[in-house]
Amino acid sequence: MDGNSLNITAERILKLKEIFPEVFTEERIDFKRLRDALGEYINFQKENYELSWAGKSSSKADIQKQTTSTLIPQRDNSINFDNTESIFIEGENLEALRILQKSYFGKVKMIYIDPPYNTGNDSFVYPDNFNESSSEYKKRAGFSNEDGFLETENLWQKNTIDGGRFHSAWLSMMYPRLFLARNLLSENGVIFISIDDNEQANLRLLLSEIFGEENFLVQIIWKKRSTPPNDKIIGTNHDYILAYAKNVSKCELNLKQRTEEQLGRYQNPDNHPKGKWTSGDLMANVKGGRFTASLHYPIINPNTGEEHYPSNNGNWRFNKEKIQLLLNNNEIYFGDNGKGRPKLKRFFNDVKDGVTYPSIWDFVPLNSEGTAEIEDYLGNMNIFDTPKPSGLIKELIRLGAGADDIVLDFFGGSCTTAQSVLELNESENTNRKFILVQLAETISENTKAYKNGYANIAEIGRTRIKKVIERLNLTSSKSHGFKSFKVDKSNFNIWRSDIKGKDAILDQLKLFLKSEKPGSTQENMLVELLLKAGKPLTTVIDKIDSDSGTIYCLTDYKICICLDMFNVKIRDKIYDLKPSQVIILNGLFDSDEALSNTKLEFEEVGIKLSLI
Numbered sequence: 001m002d003g004n005s006l007n008i009t010a011e012r013i014l015k016l017k018e019i020f021p022e023v024f025t026e027e028r029i030d031f032k033r034l035r036d037a038l039g040e041y042i043n044f045q046k047e048n049y050e051l052s053w054a055g056k057s058s059s060k061a062d063i064q065k066q067t068t069s070t071l072i073p074q075r076d077n078s079i080n081f082d083n084t085e086s087i088f089i090e091g092e093n094l095e096a097l098r099i100l101q102k103s104y105f106g107k108v109k110m111i112y113i114d115p116p117y118n119t120g121n122d123s124f125v126y127p128d129n130f131n132e133s134s135s136e137y138k139k140r141a142g143f144s145n146e147d148g149f150l151e152t153e154n155l156w157q158k159n160t161i162d163g164g165r166f167h168s169a170w171l172s173m174m175y176p177r178l179f180l181a182r183n184l185l186s187e188n189g190v191i192f193i194s195i196d197d198n199e200q201a202n203l204r205l206l207l208s209e210i211f212g213e214e215n216f217l218v219q220i221i222w223k224k225r226s227t228p229p230n231d232k233i234i235g236t237n238h239d240y241i242l243a244y245a246k247n248v249s250k251c252e253l254n255l256k257q258r259t260e261e262q263l264g265r266y267q268n269p270d271n272h273p274k275g276k277w278t279s280g281d282l283m284a285n286v287k288g289g290r291f292t293a294s295l296h297y298p299i300i301n302p303n304t305g306e307e308h309y310p311s312n313n314g315n316w317r318f319n320k321e322k323i324q325l326l327l328n329n330n331e332i333y334f335g336d337n338g339k340g341r342p343k344l345k346r347f348f349n350d351v352k353d354g355v356t357y358p359s360i361w362d363f364v365p366l367n368s369e370g371t372a373e374i375e376d377y378l379g380n381m382n383i384f385d386t387p388k389p390s391g392l393i394k395e396l397i398r399l400g401a402g403a404d405d406i407v408l409d410f411f412g413g414s415c416t417t418a419q420s421v422l423e424l425n426e427s428e429n430t431n432r433k434f435i436l437v438q439l440a441e442t443i444s445e446n447t448k449a450y451k452n453g454y455a456n457i458a459e460i461g462r463t464r465i466k467k468v469i470e471r472l473n474l475t476s477s478k479s480h481g482f483k484s485f486k487v488d489k490s491n492f493n494i495w496r497s498d499i500k501g502k503d504a505i506l507d508q509l510k511l512f513l514k515s516e517k518p519g520s521t522q523e524n525m526l527v528e529l530l531l532k533a534g535k536p537l538t539t540v541i542d543k544i545d546s547d548s549g550t551i552y553c554l555t556d557y558k559i560c561i562c563l564d565m566f567n568v569k570i571r572d573k574i575y576d577l578k579p580s581q582v583i584i585l586n587g588l589f590d591s592d593e594a595l596s597n598t599k600l601e602f603e604e605v606g607i608k609l610s611l612i
Contacts, residue, residue, distance in 0.1 A: 003492055003532060003612070004066040006101035008183075051205040053168040062176035067098045068494050070528040071485035071537070077462055079469050080481025085433045085538045086421070088465060090458040091487025093410040096437045097180040099487065102534035108184040108435070109405035111191040112396055112417055114388055118170040118199045170199055171206060177410065178210050184408060185246040190217065190253065190400045193242045194388065200240050207244050217243040217251070222392065223362040241361075241396070254399055255354025262355065266348040272330060274350075279333045279343040283310055284317040291315055299323055303338040317344075357399055365391035374414055377467045378460065382448040384414050393420035403430040412438030415461035419468045422480060426472050433538075434482075436461070483537065491520035491528050492612060514587040515612055522563045526552060529561060529583055529612065544573070553577065562588060571598065574607070581608045 017024055023033040035042050071089060075081050078088075089096050178191075185191065191211075195203050200219075208216060220241035228235025245251035266276035284295065295315035298307035310316055316323065326332050326344070333343045370387035393416050401407050409417040421434040440456040443449050454460050462484060469480050492515050516525060530539055535554065544551040549565030551573060560579045562570060566588040574582055582602060589595040595611075602609045 003068050003490060003494060005068075005098040006105065006183075007066060008101070008180075009064050051171075051202070051209055053171045054165050055168050055172040056175070059172040059175040062094070063179050065098070067095055068490045069095055069099055069487055070490050070524075070531060071096075071099060072488040072524055073527055074484040074486055077484035078482060079466060081483050084481030084483055085431075086418070086482040087433075087435045087537055088412070088415075088418070088462055088482050088484045089435070089437045089487065090440050090462070090485070091437065092439050093437045094177055094180070095487050097177060097184070097410060099531060100435075101180065101183060103531050103536050104184050104406075104408075104435070105534075106184070106186050107406060107536070108408045109186050109189050109402065110397065110400035111181055111185060111189070111408045111410075112193075112393060112400075113181075113191075113409055113411045114194040114413060115174065115411050116170070117196050118166070167199070167202060171202060174203070174206060175210070178206065181408070181410065182210055182246065187247050188250045188252040189246045190251055191244050191246075192220075192396050192400060194222075194239055195242060196239050197236065200242075203242060207242060211244040211246070215245045215248045215251075217245055217248070217253075218359050219243075221360045222364070223360070224367040224386075226366060226368075243400075252402070253357075254402070255352055256357045256395075257354050257398070269336075270330070272345070272347075274331075274347045276348040277333075277345040278348075280346040282316055282318075282332070282342055282344045284315050286314045295319060299327075299332070299342045301334050301339070301342070302327065303334060306339075308341050361392075361395070364395050365389035370416065373416070373419070374464070377464050377471075379452055380448050381414075381452075381454075381460065383443065383457075383460075387414045388416050390416050390420045390423065393417050394424055397421065397424060397432065401432055403428070403432065406433045406435060408435045410437040412436035412461050413457065415464045418461070418465045418482070422465075422468050422472060425480065436465075485527070485537070490517075491525045492516055515585055516563075516587070522550075525563055526561065530554070532612075533559065533583070535559075546570075546573070548573075551577075553579070559583065564588075566598075571601070575605060578605075579607060581610060583610045583612060586611045 013029070016029070020034060020037050023030055023037055025033075071091075073081070074090075078084075181191065191207075193203065193207070204216075204219070220243065222239050222241055223237060224239050225237035228237040265278045267278070268276045282299075284290070284292075291313075292315050295318070296310055296313075297316070297320060298309050299316070300307055318326070323332070331345045331347075333345050334340050335343075367386050367389065369389035369391065371384070373390060374381055374384060374387055397407055397420055407417060407421055412418075415436055415438070418434050418436050421432050424430060425432055438458045438461050440458040442456055443454055443460075449460060454463070465482055469482070472480055526541060527537065530537060530541075539554050542553045542557070544553060546569070548567055548569035549562065551570060552561040552563070553559070554561070557577050558580045560574050560577060560581075561583045563585055566584055584598075586595075589598070599609045
């Protein structure tokens, strides 16, 4: 099996080949043929409308990088590990997004992130030192000298305004993450991103480049403070939430639930058989030359005989036949006394399940409630400047995710998104799942959080999730637990193509007498194989134990995995299970001959053998 994460370039080439097979020559793209195929849509101009910054090429290169890293399960930091479908990942989010590419490609319905706002005090960039050594560069770029694993905990530093590339550094950080995140969205999915005026303009352009300008949905203005700060010339009391669809033609968003006040407008004073109703306008919009002469006629009040024409030389919404039908069915309202102008009865049973969301959000909690929620669960942290209130995130989830969807947040922070999903599941009887990613960013010793015993941000977020679940008191439910994982090195030996010299190569060959590293547990290897095989972390794994060894079966027994032993009895049992693929550790075969014979035997019965 390929031990790497998804090859983004290869995937895009495959898609291009599906659309333009004629532009390929011996598996290479012939750009002359591609130009001919696209014709007038090729742009040959040297200057184009685009967002550019120092380091953009490098950030694009970050997208193409693959990783051999994996996720290690942390059962002690989980609740209801074997049954829950929600996931918390401790680790660097770019690396985590790479790891998730195969298993969650196109499976996430909604993404919400609250990234660094780039205020000058945010820690998110790598050191920009052009005098660093080759080994330092490899580590910074994501390749340690050991086996390719990305160690990041101590590589982050503040992006200060006087750093020289203030906006460029932020854009370079965001670009690959947003690109990989888009891959995880389903075709009908949506992404919401909180931001303020520091980078709002740049983020909008960046998202338009990655998602396509046509997939822009809305720029929500969220009122985050009741009063503006008084230390500014103009006090800002709002943030933005940018929303983009993966594919606007397939995007599925929900309506806003009606308030009690809105529901109270529907009454049934005349005991109409269709039920509750409220009055609505019968006039049509005639602006822009929409006046229709045939729709300008009198409606006669059956109670008084009075004729009522459309006001302001306008016209009614319906023709005479439709109006007469409404009159016959008592679906036109002439006021409480029956003598007023005609209005349409809008019946509750005929209207949509909710109302359209507005772009100004002043109906959700303020930022102060976010701070209060953290204090309620964890005490005074004195570490999160502007934690979002769960009421805001819940409303975004109601808008963007269905009852059984996955919600991803790869800037997990204090884990408000997890709380929001869990509490919505409880209050609405839904089964939404969350995937949260948070770096184990070290906490300063002068903070109250550190003095309260917390070592890093990931630990704080994970603790909050646990306390929310405990308070809900439903830890046995699928929708109320979470699996905890940590980004870590592969459980398997990785061939180092950069190592030169006979002795070094011989040392590597000795390592590969066994493909797994010393100390690798079967559970850890299983999780890695799930990810490398493109299966979700929630995949059910059945364990078949016998005196001859153990067989792990997944995806309705279509894949069998052998990690401790392989022999004739296990082979025969696999024949009985009839999987489409078998994954076996290379070291379980005594010889090359045994491996070759097994491969041929499986091929004869239509089973693919994969070695790791």
